[in-house]
Amino acid sequence: LATYPRSPTDGLDNDQPQVLTGLWSLKGRIVFVTNGERFDHRKANRSGALFLVAVASFLLAGAPSFAQEQPLRALILHAYNYTFPATTLASEGARKRLLDRSPKRLEIEAEFLDLARLPGDANALRMATFLRDKYQGKRFDLVLSVGIAGVPFLIKYRELFAPNVPVVFMGGTREHLATLQLPPDITGVLAGVDPDKVLELAERLQPHARHLMVICGNGELGVPWQRWAHEAINRRRTKLEVTTRFDFEYDALLEEISHLPRDTIILFVTAYADKLGRSFIPADFATAVAGAASVPVYSPFVTHLGTGIVGGYTETYESLGEAAADMALEILSGSDPAKLPPRMNPGQTFRVDARAMDRWGLKRSALPPGTVILFDEPGIWKQHRLLISATAAIVTLQSVLLTALLFQRHRRRKAERSLTVSEDRMTFIATSMNVGLWQFNRATDELWATEHTRAMFGIANDAPLTRETFLTAVHHDDRRLAFSALRGALKGQPSTTDIRVVPADGQVRWIRVRARSLLDETGAPDQLTGVFFDITAQKAAESEAELHREEVAHLTRVSVLGELSGAIAHEVNQPLTSILSNAQAALYLLTKDSPNLAEVRDALHDIVSEDKRAGDVVHRLRGLLKKGEARSELVDVNEVVDSATALLRGELINRRVTVETDLAASRPTFFGDSVQLQQVLLNLVINAMDAMASTPETQRRVRIRTQETNAGTVEILVKDNGTGIKQTDRKQLFVPFYTTKDRGLGLGLTICSAIVRKHGGTINLRNDETGGAVVEISLPAHAMMMAAQ
Amino acid sequence: MTETAFTVYLVDDDSGVLKALARLLQARGYAVRPFTSPQAFLADHDASVAGCAVLDVSMPDLDGLELQQELTTQGSQRPIIFLTGQGDIPTSVRAMRAGAIDFLTKPVSDADLLAAIANAEREDGEIRSANASLNSIKARLETLTPRELEVMKHVVTGQLNKQIAGDLGTVEKTVKVHRGRVMSKLGIRSVADLVRLAEKAGITGRGS
Numbered sequence: 001l002a003t004y005p006r007s008p009t010d011g012l013d014n015d016q017p018q019v020l021t022g023l024w025s026l027k028g029r030i031v032f033v034t035n036g037e038r039f040d041h042r043k044a045n046r047s048g049a050l051f052l053v054a055v056a057s058f059l060l061a062g063a064p065s066f067a068q069e070q071p072l073r074a075l076i077l078h079a080y081n082y083t084f085p086a087t088t089l090a091s092e093g094a095r096k097r098l099l100d101r102s103p104k105r106l107e108i109e110a111e112f113l114d115l116a117r118l119p120g121d122a123n124a125l126r127m128a129t130f131l132r133d134k135y136q137g138k139r140f141d142l143v144l145s146v147g148i149a150g151v152p153f154l155i156k157y158r159e160l161f162a163p164n165v166p167v168v169f170m171g172g173t174r175e176h177l178a179t180l181q182l183p184p185d186i187t188g189v190l191a192g193v194d195p196d197k198v199l200e201l202a203e204r205l206q207p208h209a210r211h212l213m214v215i216c217g218n219g220e221l222g223v224p225w226q227r228w229a230h231e232a233i234n235r236r237r238t239k240l241e242v243t244t245r246f247d248f249e250y251d252a253l254l255e256e257i258s259h260l261p262r263d264t265i266i267l268f269v270t271a272y273a274d275k276l277g278r279s280f281i282p283a284d285f286a287t288a289v290a291g292a293a294s295v296p297v298y299s300p301f302v303t304h305l306g307t308g309i310v311g312g313y314t315e316t317y318e319s320l321g322e323a324a325a326d327m328a329l330e331i332l333s334g335s336d337p338a339k340l341p342p343r344m345n346p347g348q349t350f351r352v353d354a355r356a357m358d359r360w361g362l363k364r365s366a367l368p369p370g371t372v373i374l375f376d377e378p379g380i381w382k383q384h385r386l387l388i389s390a391t392a393a394i395v396t397l398q399s400v401l402l403t404a405l406l407f408q409r410h411r412r413r414k415a416e417r418s419l420t421v422s423e424d425r426m427t428f429i430a431t432s433m434n435v436g437l438w439q440f441n442r443a444t445d446e447l448w449a450t451e452h453t454r455a456m457f458g459i460a461n462d463a464p465l466t467r468e469t470f471l472t473a474v475h476h477d478d479r480r481l482a483f484s485a486l487r488g489a490l491k492g493q494p495s496t497t498d499i500r501v502v503p504a505d506g507q508v509r510w511i512r513v514r515a516r517s518l519l520d521e522t523g524a525p526d527q528l529t530g531v532f533f534d535i536t537a538q539k540a541a542e543s544e545a546e547l548h549r550e551e552v553a554h555l556t557r558v559s560v561l562g563e564l565s566g567a568i569a570h571e572v573n574q575p576l577t578s579i580l581s582n583a584q585a586a587l588y589l590l591t592k593d594s595p596n597l598a599e600v601r602d603a604l605h606d607i608v609s610e611d612k613r614a615g616d617v618v619h620r621l622r623g624l625l626k627k628g629e630a631r632s633e634l635v636d637v638n639e640v641v642d643s644a645t646a647l648l649r650g651e652l653i654n655r656r657v658t659v660e661t662d663l664a665a666s667r668p669t670f671f672g673d674s675v676q677l678q679q680v681l682l683n684l685v686i687n688a689m690d691a692m693a694s695t696p697e698t699q700r701r702v703r704i705r706t707q708e709t710n711a712g713t714v715e716i717l718v719k720d721n722g723t724g725i726k727q728t729d730r731k732q733l734f735v736p737f738y739t740t741k742d743r744g745l746g747l748g749l750t751i752c753s754a755i756v757r758k759h760g761g762t763i764n765l766r767n768d769e770t771g772g773a774v775v776e777i778s779l780p781a782h783a784m785m786m787a788a789q
Numbered sequence: 790m791t792e793t794a795f796t797v798y799l800v801d802d803d804s805g806v807l808k809a810l811a812r813l814l815q816a817r818g819y820a821v822r823p824f825t826s827p828q829a830f831l832a833d834h835d836a837s838v839a840g841c842a843v844l845d846v847s848m849p850d851l852d853g854l855e856l857q858q859e860l861t862t863q864g865s866q867r868p869i870i871f872l873t874g875q876g877d878i879p880t881s882v883r884a885m886r887a888g889a890i891d892f893l894t895k896p897v898s899d900a901d902l903l904a905a906i907a908n909a910e911r912e913d914g915e916i917r918s919a920n921a922s923l924n925s926i927k928a929r930l931e932t933l934t935p936r937e938l939e940v941m942k943h944v945v946t947g948q949l950n951k952q953i954a955g956d957l958g959t960v961e962k963t964v965k966v967h968r969g970r971v972m973s974k975l976g977i978r979s980v981a982d983l984v985r986l987a988e989k990a991g992i993t994g995r996g997s
Contacts, residue, residue, distance in 0.1 A: 570847065570874035574803045577872075577896035581809035584899040585816045596816075603812055610805050650874070653802075653847045 071105040072141045072332055074098060075162060077154070079147030081112040086303065086317050090170050091146040093321025094328070098144075101329055109135070115149050128157035140165045142328050146321070148172030148188070151180060166337040170324035170345075175228060177342055184338035189323040192348040193300045195232035195267065197313030201350055201371075202265045202298045203238075205310065205362045211264040212240040213257070215289060217271025217280070218247055225269050240265065250274040254292040266297040268309065283307055296360045302351060305374060310362065311352030319347025427452075436532035439518075440467065442490065443526050456511060456534050458503020475500035475508065482513065489515035490525050498535065510539040549754055554627045556751050557679050560686065561624055567650030568621060575614035582607045620647055623675045624682075635674040637706045637714050637779075638663040643674075644681035645704070656697040657689050662705040668714040670779045672759045680755055683748040684718040684775050690741055691722025691773060713761075713778045721772040725765065733765055795910050796820040796840030800830045800856065801872070802848040806895070810843065813899055819906065827851040827859075836865045839917060841890065841909035843902075846873035846880060854880070857887050866916050868909035872897060926990050929975050937974070940967040944980060945987040 076095065078087050091110070098106055113127055140162045145151055148171045158165065169188030177190060203209065214233065216226045226246045233242055245253055253274075257266065271285040283303055290297045290308030299305075302314035323345045331337050350371035357364065357373075364373070427450055430437055436453035440446070449465045457473040459465065474482055478499040485497035494516040501509045512533040517525030561568065586603040589595050620643055645652070645659050652659055681704070688702045705717040725733070732738040734753045749765070756763040761779035768774045797819045801807040804825055811821045820840070824830035827848060842860070844853035851859070853871050860867060868890045873880065881892040890912060891905035933941065936957075943953040950964040957964065977983055987993075 566875050573874040573895050574806050577874075578803070578805040578809040580896040580898065581806070581813045581902075585809065585813035588813070588816050588899070599812065599816070603809075606805065606809060606812075610809070613805065650847065653849050653852075656849075658849060 071107050072102060073107045073109070073139065074142045074144060074328070074332075075135075075140045075165075076108060076110040076144045076146060077150050078110070078112045078114075079145065079150035079153075080116045081114045084116075087146045087171075089317035090321035090324070091144075093316075093318030094144055094146070094170065094325040095321070097322045097325035098328065101325070103329075103333060109140075113150055113153060115153065124153050124157060128153070128160045131161035135161050142332055143167045144324060144328055145169040145188070146171070148176055148180075148190075151182070151186065151188075154186065155181075155183065166331050168324050168328045168331065168337075169342075170320050173228075182342070187327065187337050187340050188342050189320060189327060189345050190342055191320055192313075192315055192345050193228075194313050194348070195229060195269075195300050196236050197348075197350070198267060198298050198300045199233070199236055199238060199265075201311060201313060201352075201368065202267070202296070203240075204366045204368060205357075206263070206265055206296065207366070209263050209265045210241060211261060212238065212242045212267060213260065213264060214242065214244045214246075214267045214269065215248075215253070215257075215271065216244070216246050216269035217273055217282075217285070218275055219273035219277075219279075221272040222246070222270065229267070229269050247275050249276055250278060250280075250288075254288060257289065257293045257295075260294050262295060264295045266293055266295060268297050268299045268304065270299075270301065290356070296356065296362065305351055305353055308356055308359075309353065310356040310360065311350065311371075311374075313348060314351050315345050315348040320345045323347060430531075434534045437530075438532065439527060439529040441527050453532055456509065456532055457501055458505060458509075460504075473501050473503060475502050485513065486515055486528060489528055489530070490517055492517055492525060498539075509534060509536045511535065549758075550630065551627070553676065553679065553751050553755065556683075556748065557624050557675075560679070560682055560748075561621065563686070564648065564651050564682075567652075567654060568617070568647060570650035571617045571647065572614050575610040575617075578610040579607050579614070582610070617647070620678075624679065626675075630673045630676060632671055632673065634669050635672055635677060637668045637670065637677070637716060640674050640677045641681060641704050641706060641716070644678050644685065647678075648682065648685055651686075652689065652702075655689050655693075655700070657692060657700040657702060659685070659702045659704060662703065664705075664707045666708050668706060668708040668781060670714050670759070670781050672779070673755075676755045676759075680752045680777065681716070681718070683752050687748060687775075688718060688720035688722060688773075691720050691724075694723065695721050708781060709778075712781050714781045716777040716779075717774060718777075719768055719772060719774045724767040724771065724773050730765075794820045794839070795913070796822055796838050797906060798830060798834070798840060798842040798867075799823040800825075800827055800842065800848070800853075801845035802826060803845070806845070810902075813902070814906070817899075817903060827853075827856045830856070831859060831863075834860075834863075834865070836863070836867060839910075839913055841868040841870060841906060841913060843870045843872060843906070846871050846884075847875070854884055854887065857884065857889065861887070866920075868912045868916075870902075870905045870909055923989055926975075926986050930990055930992070932974050933971060937967050937971045940964060941971045941983065941987065942992060944968060944971070945984045945992070 076091050078084075078091060080087050082088060095108060098108065111131060113124075115124075118127075143154065143158070143162050143165050145154060145167055146169075148169050151167070151169050151172075154167050154169075158167065164185070167186040167188075169186070171191045172188070173190060173193060199212070202212075212233075214229050216222055216229050226244075230244070245256075260266070266289070268286055268289050270282045271280055272282065273279045282301075286297075286299060286304040286309055287307040297309040298312050299309045300312045300314060302312075302316055305311060305314070323343075327340060327343075330340060350368050352367065352371055352373055354373050354376040356362075367373075426437075429435075430450060431452040434452075434456070436450055436456050438447065438449040438453060440448075445467065447465060447467045447470070449470075453459070453465065453470075454461065454463075457470055459469050459473065463469055471479060471482070481497060482499050485495040489495045494514070497513045497515075499511055499513060501511050503509065512535045513530060514533070515528050515530035518527040518529055520526040582603040586600045586607075589600050589603070624647075641661060641663060645661065648659070685702055685704070689700075692700045692702075699721050701721055703717070703719045705715075705719075707715050707717075709715055726740075729738075729740055733749050735750065753763050756777055756779070759779055761777060764776045764778075766774055766776075797814050799807055799810050799814070799821055801810070801823075802825055807823045807825060811823045814821045822833070822840075824833065827844075828851065830842075842856075844856055846853040848856075853873075857869050857871075860869070869884075869888070870890050871881075871884050871892045872895055873892065874895050884892050890909045891901075893901055893905060930938070939957065940953060943956060948956070950961045950968065954961045954964045972978065972983065975983065975986060977986065
């Protein structure tokens with residue numbers, strides 16, 4: 001930054017577009033090595049510096065062999081160094097124009113005075129001496145000074161290295177020129193920095209503006225510009241109210257301009273330093289001002305375009321170089337430089353930044369004719385319509401595709417969500433109903449189950465839900481049952497098994513396991529799925545109901561036996577009578593002198609058998625009176641009939657009723673409780689006797705028949721010759737507490753029916769064609785009964 | 790003694806009881822005829838044989854009391870002893886009224902049974918001896934001529950010969966002859982004896 005030009009009088013030293021510095025630097029280097037040959041710098045751009053160096057060396061070495069005639073020689077003398085874009089652009093414009101239009105072969109040398117970095121006479125002399133030594137024995141036809149700052153040096157030292165060679169300079173202003181005493185062979189092209197024109201542009205674009213603020217930096221480089229700006233504005237006699245900001249503090253300035261009235265124009269000239277002595281790059285300063293300002297900013301320098309300022313009346317540095325080259329070519333063609341006085345660069349024009357225009361809402365229609373609009377975005381459309389259309393089409397297509405995909409995703413999400421909701425709902429219902437759901441994959445040995453199963457099986461929250469965890473909870477005695485049920489299910493038969501589960505708290509629970517298999521694609525079962533029901537309460541209710549049924553059955557048995565007590569007593573009395581008489585007979589026989597011992601022995605035998613007979617009756621009674629759990633055993637139906645009729649014998653005799661039995665020779669059997677079946681028969685026979693109370697004594701017959709059917713059932717028929725069943729009673733005979741008897745409880749048939757049903761059988765009551773009623777009981781032969789529980 | 794031996798007829802549908810009772814009584818020297826059904830008993834019954842019947846009250850088809858009835862209907866005077874498992878009072882009263890010797894409750898002790906049978910034996914003897922004297926009177930009465938029987942009927946009413954002759958349209962002397970023959974045929978000496986005999990034989994005075 002210290003290398004910036006020190007003087008505002010040089011039209012080239014003002015501003016540098018910093019973003020382009022690297023590129024311009026490269027171009028500067030090309031100029032530096034070109035050495036008079038035509039050289040396509042664009043190609044060199046692509047090929048790289050090393051290549052260029054090689055080519056340049058070759059050209060330099062081979063140059064003399066091309067010299068068929070004496071070429072023209074020009075020296076381009078940069079006032080500063082190659083890092084200055086303004087001078088580089090200008091010299092590049094000049095060099096191109098020279099090479100294009102030179103009437104003869106032209107060799108161009110280039111040198112950098114670097115006056116900004118190395119000021120002072122000593123340095124100037126050293127440079128001049130260097131040039132003299134370097135170009136010893138060579139003659140130049142023209143010296144091109146890039147920047148007017150080089151002119152004083154040339155006036156002073158030209159004799160050392162280019163004596164009497166005409167000089168064409170580029171840059172500088174009239175004011176600048178006025179300070180110099182130019183010899184007649186030094187002429188050039190002046191830069192046209194014209195604040196007048198800038199203000200014209202500003203006033204056109206902002207017709208309602210009332211204020212003008214002129215900003216120009218302080219310091220050695222700034223002060224001449226301040227003066228210049230002052231004079232320019234005075235010359236113009238503007239109606240605007242002018243304020244100047246020359247001696248400002250950077251931050252305060254930015255703060256101030258951020259809330260200026262809308263009807264203000266800012267003219268930013270340049271700034272290298274502020275009041276506090278801080279130094280700045282003018283282009284950066286322009287960027288800051290344009291960014292902070294609340295109103296449009298204008299500037300006379302082209303390098304400030306693109307920083308955010310609206311625009312100005314500017315020239316390009318290329319055009320400056322080209323104008324200088326044109327003047328040089330005239331001289332090289334033989335014109336007398338003395339007759340060519342310094343002139344203005346004709347390539348000046350209005351230039352605006354379309355983006356800044358848009359930012360402030362400035363109308364393009366207000367622009368002066370011929371204004372160059374830079375950074376105009378719509379140009380891209382014109383240039384690349386097809387590409388843009390294609391891109392747009394592709395983007396549209398992609399958008400449609402994207403939308404479709406998004407829509408699909410949305411639908412999938414929705415489906416997933418509804419699935420989740422449905423699953424949640426199912427789990428909630430299952431949990432509410434105390435039901436657990438599970439699935440087992442046979443191949444992977446993986447088990448899935450709802451969380452609720454933990455509560456059912458008493459599995460800890462942190463324990464994994466695996467097959468082992470579940471099996472451990474199952475009651476030891478039920479594991480085999482559970483296994484076989486699941487194996488059955490895997491073979492394709494849906495199974496329902498009730499098992500006991502012993503959770504950690506030790507409270508046994510009944511779980512009903514329902515399982516069915518899921519088939520894989522080959523139709524083989526590879527998964528089991530099912531449900532756990534907690535049926536503990538049901539089981540408890542069942543066993544309680546069973547208990548009640550047992551109790552009622554027992555009570556009715558006791559009550560029946562109470563009714564029969566007289567008859568039953570008779571049954572016990574008979575053997576007792578027999579025993580007593582036999583015993584007394586025996587005793588008497590023994591009192592004789594020669595007792596008949598054979599007779600005594602017979603008597604004793606009879607006593608034994610009669611005692612057994614009495615014991616049997618007592619045993620039967622105890623069975624009927626005992627209040628115990630139902631048994632499950634193989635029951636001989638004929639035996640039960642015999643036993644029941646034996647108990648009833650006395651009662652039958654008393655009631656003048658005879659029993660005829662017709663018992664199946666096959667001795668049918670079933671699984672169940674003989675006492676309960678006996679109770680059924682007692683009830684039925686008593687009913688039969690009751691029904692025959694008004695039947696003539698000779699016809700009071702109860703027929704009991706047992707038979708085995710082909711259907712695998714055992715049938716027991718009890719038929720009487722009584723009054724039969726009244727139509728009105730028929731439907732209610734099995735209803736508890738319904739009775740047709742004067743002293744009945746109304747539980748007899750209810751109990752009979754319950755017992756038969758519990759044994760898996762049926763009981764049916766109807767009138768017989770021959771008179772009286774028939775009860776038909778059908779029981780599954782040999783079948784395993786529920787009574788087993 | 791076989792023909793005249795006191796026989797106990799046992800009727801009980803329970804063969805065990807029947808056998809035991811039979812054994813007991815036989816040991817005591819009674820002739821016993823056991824029957825398991827009343828029908829069998831009735832079919833085999835000989836009223837002329839001295840003895841008694843021991844009947845179980847509750848038997849199928851025909852119970853003890855009905856059997857008693859049947860025997861009476863047949864004119865049997867055989868003493869009856871009832872045995873019962875359930876000694877209910879109405880049944881026993883009915884049985885006793887119908888002439889039962891005793892109503893015993895099972896199981897019956899040998900003493901009770903034997904005492905009852907002894908009573909029955911005595912009664913049977915009395916009946917039989919009563920029946921025997923009557924039979925001899927009847928036999929003697931049958932030797933009388935109708936005229937003699939007629940005169941006798943008048944005599945037992947306490948009529949004098951004269952009155953009898955007047956009633957019969959004959960003379961006193963003839964009446965006196967008939968009267969003498971009656972006394973001699975019947976083997977009695979006094980009118981008082983004649984009256985007692987006529988009473989036994991069921992002969993009432995003068996057909997009134």
